[in-house]
Amino acid sequence: MVEAVNEVGNPTILATLTVVAAILPMAFVGGLMGPYMRPIPIGATAAMLFSIIVAFLVTPWAAVRLLEGHATTAHQDEREDLVTQMYRRYMDRLLHRPLWTGGFLMGVVVLLVGAMLLFPLG
8 A cells, every 4th residue: 555655646746736836826816806716726725735635644544444354356256247348358459469559549640630630620
């Protein structure tokens, strides 16, 4: 559990502080809009800070309490449903067969170019 938190800890903290740094200055807007805009950045900042507290304290604690005594092999006896079987079959081909991988990447490129062409074509 500690390794998992260590792996995602720094990016999580950095992302939270980035959002807070981007949103909090809106709380200091003056003029007529100031009183109307102030609750948004203050609420968003509070939500982000509470979210990081939950991510680092509550979630690991709940995982340890709820998963206590469960081994990683606990689900081996269960049968997979049809959707999971199809997903595994497709992802296995996509990850381990170069022709499938190339086709998938080509499809992504075609979709990206098509989306970019929407702007000049209107």
